[in-house]
Structures are given as structure tokens and as C-alpha cells.
Amino acid sequence: MFGIRPRQKITQADWKGYMAQRAQQAKNPAIQQFFATPLPDPETPIADVPMVALDMETTGLDERRHGIVSIGVVPFTLSRIKLAERRYWVVKPPRPLDEASIAYHHITHSEIAQSPDLDVILDELLAQLAGRLVVVHFRNIERPFLNAAIKARRGEGVLFPMIDTMSLEARMHRQTLWARFRRWLGRPPVSIRMHASRERYGLPPYQGHHALVDALATAELLQAQIATHYRPETPLKDIWC
Amino acid sequence: MDVELLEIRQHMGRFPPFDGLSDDLLDAIAEQVEVSYFKTGSSILALNEMLNDLCYIRSGAVEVYRSQGELYNRLGEGDIFGHFSLLRNHKVRFPAQAIEDTLIYFIPKAVFLRLCEEDEHFADFVELERPRLESAAEQQKKSNDMMVTRIRKLLTRYPVMVETSTSVQHAAQQMSEAQASALLVIKEGSDNPRYSFKDSEGQTWQMCGILTDSDFRTRVVAEGLSPQTAVGEVVSSRLITIQSDASVYEAMLTMLRSNVHHLPVLYRQRPVGVVHLSDIIRYETHSGLYLVSNIFHQSSAQGLARLAPDVSAAFVRMVQEGANSQMVGSALSTIGRSFTRRLLEMAEAELGPPPVPYCFMVNGSMARNEQSIVTDQDNALILSDEFIPEQHDDYFHALAKIVSDGLDACGYTYCKGDVMATNTQWRQPLSVWKGYFQDWMANPTPERLLHSSIFFDLDSCYGEDLYVETLQDLIADTAPKSPLFLAAMARNALNRTPPLGFFRTFVMEQDGKHNNSINLKRRGTAPMVDLVRIHALACGSKAQNSFQRLNDISKTQLLATGMSEKLSYAFEFLCMSRIRHQMIDLQEDRLPDNNIEPENVADSERHTLKDAFQVLSNAQKFLKFRYPMPAQRQGR
Numbered sequence: 044m045f046g047i048r049p050r051q052k053i054t055q056a057d058w059k060g061y062m063a064q065r066a067q068q069a070k071n072p073a074i075q076q077f078f079a080t081p082l083p084d085p086e087t088p089i090a091d092v093p094m095v096a097l098d099m100e101t102t103g104l105d106e107r108r109h110g111i112v113s114i115g116v117v118p119f120t121l122s123r124i125k126l127a128e129r130r131y132w133v134v135k136p137p138r139p140l141d142e143a144s145i146a147y148h149h150i151t152h153s154e155i156a157q158s159p160d161l162d163v164i165l166d167e168l169l170a171q172l173a174g175r176l177v178v179v180h181f182r183n184i185e186r187p188f189l190n191a192a193i194k195a196r197r198g199e200g201v202l203f204p205m206i207d208t209m210s211l212e213a214r215m216h217r218q219t220l221w222a223r224f225r226r227w228l229g230r231p232p233v234s235i236r237m238h239a240s241r242e243r244y245g246l247p248p249y250q251g252h253h254a255l256v257d258a259l260a261t262a263e264l265l266q267a268q269i270a271t272h273y274r275p276e277t278p279l280k281d282i283w284c
Numbered sequence: 285m286d287v288e289l290l291e292i293r294q295h296m297g298r299f300p301p302f303d304g305l306s307d308d309l310l311d312a313i314a315e316q317v318e319v320s321y322f323k324t325g326s327s328i329l330a331l332n333e334m335l336n337d338l339c340y341i342r343s344g345a346v347e348v349y350r351s352q353g354e355l356y357n358r359l360g361e362g363d364i365f366g367h368f369s370l371l372r373n374h375k376v377r378f379p380a381q382a383i384e385d386t387l388i389y390f391i392p393k394a395v396f397l398r399l400c401e402e403d404e405h406f407a408d409f410v411e412l413e414r415p416r417l418e419s420a421a422e423q424q425k426k427s428n429d430m431m432v433t434r435i436r437k438l439l440t441r442y443p444v445m446v447e448t449s450t451s452v453q454h455a456a457q458q459m460s461e462a463q464a465s466a467l468l469v470i471k472e473g474s475d476n477p478r479y480s481f482k483d484s485e486g487q488t489w490q491m492c493g494i495l496t497d498s499d500f501r502t503r504v505v506a507e508g509l510s511p512q513t514a515v516g517e518v519v520s521s522r523l524i525t526i527q528s529d530a531s532v533y534e535a536m537l538t539m540l541r542s543n544v545h546h547l548p549v550l551y552r553q554r555p556v557g558v559v560h561l562s563d564i565i566r567y568e569t570h571s572g573l574y575l576v577s578n579i580f581h582q583s584s585a586q587g588l589a590r591l592a593p594d595v596s597a598a599f600v601r602m603v604q605e606g607a608n609s610q611m612v613g614s615a616l617s618t619i620g621r622s623f624t625r626r627l628l629e630m631a632e633a634e635l636g637p638p639p640v641p642y643c644f645m646v647n648g649s650m651a652r653n654e655q656s657i658v659t660d661q662d663n664a665l666i667l668s669d670e671f672i673p674e675q676h677d678d679y680f681h682a683l684a685k686i687v688s689d690g691l692d693a694c695g696y697t698y699c700k701g702d703v704m705a706t707n708t709q710w711r712q713p714l715s716v717w718k719g720y721f722q723d724w725m726a727n728p729t730p731e732r733l734l735h736s737s738i739f740f741d742l743d744s745c746y747g748e749d750l751y752v753e754t755l756q757d758l759i760a761d762t763a764p765k766s767p768l769f770l771a772a773m774a775r776n777a778l779n780r781t782p783p784l785g786f787f788r789t790f791v792m793e794q795d796g797k798h799n800n801s802i803n804l805k806r807r808g809t810a811p812m813v814d815l816v817r818i819h820a821l822a823c824g825s826k827a828q829n830s831f832q833r834l835n836d837i838s839k840t841q842l843l844a845t846g847m848s849e850k851l852s853y854a855f856e857f858l859c860m861s862r863i864r865h866q867m868i869d870l871q872e873d874r875l876p877d878n879n880i881e882p883e884n885v886a887d888s889e890r891h892t893l894k895d896a897f898q899v900l901s902n903a904q905k906f907l908k909f910r911y912p913m914p915a916q917r918q919g920r
Contacts, residue, residue, distance in 0.1 A: 127317075244321070247343040263387060
């Protein structure tokens with residue numbers, strides 16, 4: 044959809060087993076700590092799941108060629124998004140910024156020049172994510188980028204279950220009989236990008252492409268999706284991936 | 285401040301009471317906000333739940349209910365709720381529900397309390413509705429009240445009065461002592477009911493005339509009269525007076541027209557003072573005064589019609605100068621009355637003197653001194669009981685037609701309900717008019733009163749004031765004793781309800797013509813006028829102006845303490861909103877109307893408007909309860 048290359052698909056495996064196994068094997072203390080913090084059971088009602096919305100701005104779309112420039116996280120639950128607990132970092136990507144990406148995320152050379160490497164904030168970031176279900180809009184950016192960036196710095200990657208608001212949106216608008224019928228008629232598919240998705244739930248437009256604002260927007264979108272298509276009792280396993 | 289929260293901060297900064305906050309406080313809020321999404325129909329605050337946050341609507345719409353489940357308010361983007369509960373015991377007393385998909389920003393209690401403590405404006409805003417309304421109405425009030433000052437305000441003392449038998453010397457001594465430049469000459473008894481009055485002992489007196497400084501020169505000294513001459517022999521029999529609630533303009537005009545420098549001021553028939561031209565000069569304002577005197581210099585209806593743009597200009601200027609609704613209403617009524625009087629003078633000049641005395645009565649907004657720039661004419665003729673239709677009616681019909689056509693040419697359109705002196709039904713002798721009013725009050729039905737209630741705002745414009753005063757007395761004596769009449773009036777008053785179903789911004793009119801607007805007259809000022817009139821009738825007030833009526837009402841136990849002030853603030857605000865929107869229409873070369881478009885309403889005004897409508901709505905509920913249909917007549 045964004046012209047990205049097809050990549051290895053991470054399927055919904057036995058996340059509980061995977062996390063336990065990684066906790067055993069991890070050598071880096073921060074990573075070990077991350078995997079050792081238990082995630083909610085897959086059967087937990089979504090209303091009881093502690094979550095954290097995550098968004099990052101990158102210099103491009105390929106984790107092998109591009110780097111992370113900013114990360115925003117906002118802890119939340121189904122009932123409250125806690126802005127006071129938000130975290131936001133600008134980090135220096137290992138490769139130079141390309142001008143086109145500046146126009147996109149508005150983070151400038153000088154801002155980045157003064158920023159630390161991801162490695163400096165990684166322990167903090169992992170601590171924020173530990174024990175919480177990470178929520179993103181389009182996991183195929185965040186997951187491989189994080190995994191690659193951490194692997195480059197600590198010698199081992201980090202994978203974990205996520206709730207992807209874009210894929211939840213796709214379930215409603217891309218995989219239904221109605222969606223297939225539309226496609227058959229040659230109609231353009233319903234947009235499942237952030238702005239269009241939020242609009243469908245009456246959420247206000249936010250200025251996009253700021254990692255923290257996008258994280259907030261993602262958290263709000265998930266609340267709206269659950270309120271509209273699911274129930275507070277819906278088990279986590281129906282939603283994560 | 286982190287730039288990342290600008291999104292939240294900027295949004296809140298656009299809406300009251302946050303729009304008045306310092307950047308620091310705004311930052312503090314944005315830092316601490318918690319967010320939650322509510323699907324249409326879901327509960328946001330449940331009754332008796334503990335409340336720990338102030339709720340701010342980022343998007344969507346919310347309904348707030350009373351504990352009994354009845355709708356209290358409808359809120360939209362930028363509105364807040366929960367503050368009442370937060371300020372009290374932190375338990376939700378007004379549950380809230382999303383009526384659209386809604387995003388709420390929750391502001392934690394600690395931040396809320398800090399805002400209340402550090403920002404006075406914020407504290408005022410979140411406390412009761414009343415202070416907000418009060419301060420808004422107060423802000424609209426400015427010192428410039430010359431345009432509409434009532435003449436009684438210029439009076440500093442009672443007039444010096446002497447009997448006709450007093451010697452001119454003694455009278456002159458009394459004047460000197462009192463440092464007065466004029467005295468009133470009175471005698472016992474009453475030949476002329478128009479100038480008769482009772483003193484505090486119940487003795488009836490009649491005012492014979494006025495004697496001024498210059499009269500002493502021209503009538504006494506120049507004539508070589510003895511100092512012992514009785515004042516009754518030198519006093520002019522020509523007496524020109526003015527009512528105490530006439531405006532300064534009217535007094536000015538009366539002086540200009542009659543070429544006198546002193547005017548006895550009467551409260552009904554009783555003299556309460558004398559104004560001198562210099563008193564008025566001190567209060568004059570150029571523009572309006574110029575306009576009114578110009579009216580009286582016109583010699584034709586066409587000439588009068590040419591002044592219509594000047595009326596609009598004077599109106600715009602007045603609003604810009606900060607006049608309040610009473611000033612504007614009174615000034616426009618004075619202008620309207622001046623047109624009417626001038627037309628009557630022209631009619632009399634054309635038709636000859638009237639065959640029997642008459643009074644040209646005005647009704648509706650002109651009688652209340654609450655005219656706006658958009659107005660039609662409501663008037664009637666009260667004729668002397670000597671009136672014989674076959675002999676006299678041609679004259680009065682012609683007179684009425686000249687006035688009515690003339691007013692229409694000047695921009696006062698014909699009354700749609702035909703409440704005009706041209707209508708035979710409303711051109712009747714005093715005794716018939718008394719019968720009308722007695723009948724309306726004795727045998728009321730809401731349907732009958734719907735068309736005649738306009739007559740319960742009545743004032744004299746020209747001619748025999750006494751006729752209208754007689755009717756005013758009749759109403760004030762009868763109405764308080766007529767529960768069925770009051771109930772029928774009350775029922776009509778509830779026909780028009782304020783647009784309280786605010787949906788995000790406003791509930792729109794359904795008439796198809798103004799789909800995106802609210803008729804501020806129909807939904808605001810008119811129901812308010814109706815409501816005030818009923819309470820005024822119930823307490824026997826003879827006042828016609830709504831503010832004066834409220835004043836009279838506040839002296840009784842009829843309404844809860846403070847209620848009439850609250851109504852007064854709300855009324856003032858509604859009137860001013862309407863006036864301001866008409867001014868904008870005029871400035872932008874549109875035909876002014878009573879509709880306001882929500883996009884032209886500032887956020888701060890929007891909230892105060894809602895408060896004002898809420899006050900009106902509550903008062904209407906009370907009306908229903910206060911004037912119930914008496915049981916024995918209900919089955920009719």
C-alpha cells in the first residue's frame with residue numbers, strides 16, 4: 044500500500060510461549076527484563092488489559108536502509124488515555140537524514156544532531172512497553188524497525204504481540220463480503236489510513252506525523268473501534284496479532 | 285511545554301473559559317489531560333458516581349440530565365461539564381450521556397482546583413450560571429444613557445406650587461427662596477380632569493398653569509401690575525406638560541414645538557417637577573436629538589420616509605457607542621412615536637381639527653419602549669365617548685389611514701394581525717375599549733387572548749393620555765383578580781420555547797427559510813416579554829416596559845428572591861444579542877432581521893446565550909405551575 048517490499052510475515056504464534064522462551068534466552072538485562080514481565084493472558088477481557096500506544100517516525104519505510112528519528116508512547120486502558128504518563132524521544136538515526144523525510148515528520152537536522160542514539164533510551168522504552176499490550180497503527184513498520192534497531196545495538200531483536208488498529212480497520216472494511224463486492228465492482232477500497240479511519244468514528248482530525256500525537260490518535264482509535272465493533276469483555280486473543 | 289501537546293492546548297485555548305487562561309495554565313491542563321472515547325448512547329457520567337475530573341468535549345455531543353432524568357442541557361465541542369459536581373461534593377448530580385460519538389478530555393480535579401484558585405475568570409465561569417450572565421449584561425451596559433434617559437431622572441425636586449389666590453409678590457418671594465425659575469399655579473377642585481390630581485391628604489387640586497421668571501417680567505412688571513395681583517390673573521391658561529417617563533428627547537421636542545423653556549413633569553396627573561431647557565441641553569446627544577427634531581421639521585410623509593436611513597444610522601451608532609438594550613429600545617420607540625405624532629399633526633392639518641377628542645394609542649413594542657429596528661406598527665384609536673360613528677368616523681378613518689400609510693412608508697410595515705387604527709374594531713370610543721378589556725379578562729380563552737394580548741402593552745402616543753391611563757388602571761385593577769385570565773395568558777406564553785436543544789451549536793429553525801439560524805425574537809425576547817407581562821399583570825403593575833415590570837415584580841413575593849434580577853440580566857442579554865446582530869446586518873448591507881447565525885456568534889456569547897435561554901426556560905416552567913388553569917373551567 045505504501046509501496047513497501049513484501050517482508051517476512053510474523054503470524055500470531057503462541058505469544059505466551061515465545062515470551063517465556065525469550066526470557067530464558069535473553070542475555071541483555073533490559074531485554075531479559077522486558078520478556079520476563081508477563082503479558083496479560085490471551086483470555087483477558089480487553090477492558091482489563093493495560094495498553095500502550097506506540098508510534099515512531101522513521102527516515103523511510105525500509106528498516107534495512109532507514110532509521111528511527113522519534114518515538115512516542117502513551118499508556119492507556121480502554122477507559123482512559125493517560126497523557127501525563129506519555130513519553131516522547133527524538134533519537135539520532137545511524138544514517139544521515141534524507142531531505143524528503145524531513146518534510147514528512149518535521150524533525151530537523153539540528154534537532155537530531157543534539158539527540159541521543161536509540162541505545163541510550165532503549166532501556167527506558169522497553170520498561171514503558173513491558174507488561175503492556177503495544178498498540179500501533181500498521182504494525183509492519185513498528186515491528187520490523189524496532190526489531191532491527193534493537194538487534195543492531197544489543198545483538199538480539201525484540202518481537203512481541205501487538206494490537207494493530209489498521210488491521211482491525213481492515214477486518215471491517217477490507218475482508219467483509221461487502222468489501223469484496225465493492226472490489227468486484229471496481230470501487231476503490233475504503234481507506235484504512237489513520238485520518239480516514241478516525242473520521243469514521245467521529246474522532247477529530249489531528250495534525251499527523253508527530254510520533255506522540257499519532258500514538259494518542261492510535262489509542263483513541265482503538266477505544267473507538269472496541270466501542271463500535273467489540274465489547275469490553277472481548278478477549279485479548281481476538282484482537283492481538 | 286512539549287510541542288507535542290499543542291494539538292490539545294490549541295483546541296482548548298479557543299473555547300471559554302480556557303480562552304482567557306495564561307499559557308502556563310493552559311500548558312498545565314494539556315499536560316495532565318486524560319482522554320476517552322464514548323460511543324453514541326453510552327454513559328459518560330453516571331448518577332452518584334464519584335467524579336474526579338472536569339469533562340471537556342473535544343468532539344461530539346453530550347446531553348446532561350437532572351437527577352430525575354429530565355434533560356438539563358445539550359453540549360457540543362468546546363463545552364465543559366461536571367464542574368457543578370466537582371465544586372460541591374464530587375458526586376455526580378447531573379449524569380451525562382454521549383448523543384454522538386464523543387471524545388472527552390478529562391481534566392483532573394487537582395488541575396481544576398488550581399485553575400479556580402489562580403484564575404478568577406475561570407472560577408466565575410464554572411460557578412453558577414448567574415454570575416456569567418450578570419457580568420455579560422453588565423459589560424454591555426455603559427455610561428451613555430442620555431439617549432433614553434427618562435425625563436424624571438433630570439428632576440431634582442418637587443415643583444414650587446402656589447394657589448391662584450396667592451399674590452404675585454408672595455409667589456415671587458417663594459420662587460426666590462426655592463431658587464426656582466418657575467412655579468406651578470394650582471387651585472382646588474377639578475374642572476379639567478386632565479390636570480387634576482390628589483395631594484397626600486386626598487384633596488383634589490387642578491393645575492392651572494405655570495409662571496416663569498420671564499412671565500414676571502412680561503406679564504407683571506411690564507404690564508405695571510400691582511404686587512398684590514393674584515397669580516391666577518396673570519397665569520397663562522395654555523399648559524404644556526410631559527409625563528415623567530417620557531424620554532429626554534420627547535421633552536426636548538415638546539419644548540421645541542411649543543416654544544417653551546419650562547415643562548411641568550407629571551406622574552400620571554400629579555406634578556412631580558419642572559424641567560428647564562438647560563437641564564435638557566446638559567443631557568443632549570447630538571445625533572439622536574438631531575434626528576428627532578428633524579422629524580418634526582418635515583412637512584410631508586415623503587419627507588419623513590427619507591429619514592428612514594438616518595434611523596438605521598442612529599441605531600448603528602448607538603450600539604457602537606455601547607448603548608444597552610433599554611437605551612436602544614427607548615430611543616427607537618421615541619423615534620417611532622415622533623414619526624407617528626408628526627403624521628398625526630399632518631393629518632390634523634389636512635383634515636381639520638378632530639370632531640371629538642381622541643387618543644392615538646400604541647401597542648406592542650412601542651408601548652413597552654422596546655422597539656427594534658425591525659418592527660411593524662401596532663396601534664389603535666381611543667375616541668371620546670361623544671363619538672358618533674355616522675358623523676365622526678369618516679374623519680378618524682381618514683386620519684388613521686394617513687398615519688398608517690405614512691408609517692409604512694417610513695419603514696414601519698403594516699401589522700400582519702391588522703392591529704391598526706385603520707381597523708374599525710380598533711377605532712372605538714373609550715367605553716367600548718373598556719368593554720373589550722373587561723370581556724378579555726372575564727371570559728378568556730387562550731385562543732381569544734392569542735390575538736388580543738398585544739393590547740396588554742398599551743401607551744398613549746398622542747392626544748388624550750387620560751384615555752389610555754383609564755384602560756391601564758382598569759387592567760391593573762382587574763387582572764390580579766382574574767386567575768383564569770392569567771392562566772390563559774400563561775398558556776399562550778408557553779407556545780414559544782427557547783431553543784434549548786443546543787446541538788453542538790444551536791438548534792436550527794425548521795421554517796425552511798432560515799435553516800441555519802435561530803430567531804432570537806420568537807425564541808428569546810418575545811417569550812420573555814410574554815412571561816414578564818403575566819407576572820406584571822398578576823401583581824397589578826401599570827408599567828409597560830419589561831424592565832420596569834420586572835422591577836415592580838421584584839417588590840412582590842411573586843418570584844423567588846433574585847429571580848427578577850436574573851430574568852432581567854437574561855432579557856438584557858437576549859435583547860443585546862438581537863440588537864448586535866441587526867447592527868451587523870445593517871453594517872453589511874443586509875436587511876436586518878431577528879435571526880442569528882451560529883457562525884456569527886462568538887464562543888463566549890454562545891455560552892452566555894445558552895445561560896440566558898436556560899433562565900427563560902426555567903421561568904417558563906414556573907409560569908405553568910404558578911398560573912394553573914382553574915379546575916372548574918378546565919373541561920371546557
